Amino acid sequence: MRTQLFVLLAATTAAMLAERLDSRAPAVAAAVLYAGSIALGLHIARRRARTHWQAHRAAAELLKSLAWQYMVHGGPFHSRVPHPEALFEERLEARLRELRKVGWVDPRNGPATRGAGQITPMMRAVRSKPFEVRRDIYLRDRLLEQQLWYKRRASQARRAAALWSSVTALLTLLALTAAVLRALGLLEGWDLTGLFSTAAAAGVAWQELRRHRPLTYAHSLVEQDLDTLRVAMTTTVAESGWADAVAEAERLVSPQHSDWLGTFGR
Known part of the structure; x- marks a missing residue:
């Protein structure tokens, strides 16, 4: 998907150059790149x-x-x-x-x-092993490890979301500036509005594909729930309720649970 977005952006750039340069090469390049984008789309659709x-x-x-x-x-x-x-x-x-x-x-x-x-x-x-030993092993090697993993992933997704939001905002601002300058007659020749707009759209599409914001939301919630559950399993959960507590912990760390939470973080 990322490759296809870059190919589309390159095709748009070539098409813009074809309008300004006295040469067929940019037009040929644009046609080839657009065809390549279609081929990539078909390949991605078929690939499993x-x-x-x-x-x-x-x-x-x-x-x-x-x-x-x-x-x-x-x-x-x-x-x-x-x-x-x-x-x-x-x-x-x-x-x-x-x-x-x-x-x-x-x-x-x-x-x-x-x-x-x-x-x-x-x-x-x-x-x-006795219950106390099994409990400590699970809390240390499973629950705490998963809690730290979700915390790291939430932080990574948050930074990526901030980065791509900034890039998209900058490209949109450049498109707006180019449009205003062209409307005022201060920018002649090159029409950069379409190029910047296409690049901004590609940035938005990439964010949707990578799901940075939904993942930040989902991973943060799971990390908080695991922290709460780990404290409870350490202090208040007795052996009689241990099996149910472990089942709940495993439900929280399941990929299906994270995916479900991600649908509410959009």
Whole structure:
């Protein structure tokens, strides 16, 4: 998408030059660039790399979440469940079957790497530890790590949003200045209004594509919710309510939750 925006901007520049220069070269360049933009659009429409990437990311996050819940007796893998490994296999394979429908390709070879075969000795060792140890491991290595990650991402998205908003505002101001000068007869020859307007539109399109503001909103909310939950799980959540608290934490850090919050940050 970024490449297509730059190609369109270059085509607009070439078209503007074609109006002012006594040469066919800019016009030919503009035609080639516009054709290239169309070709890029068709290529992007057919390519499913983004979809595949999202499916594999979802599979990785799913496995990570189930592994943590299994290790610390969270969610459905609470201390009273009779066969946690069988439940782990059932939940994992059921979710992966859904992901296969949207492009996930199973890289595992043989039954030993499927279902319960994904449970490592370290996961079993953590699950066998006392509640206090499991709690501290989860709060330190999962919840705090995720909280800091969302805090960093919110900060990055905020800086990117500010940068691109400034660039777009500057380009819009330049377009306005060029239009006023041309209307007053102070700018003859080159029509820079169209060029600056196109560049500003490309900046707006890039912001929409990257979703800087929605991501800032979503990641900030998740970071705040995780901080509140981490304090509660450290101080007030007893072992009887631990499984539900872990399930809530995993819901907060799921990509689906962030995407849902992002729809309200526009």
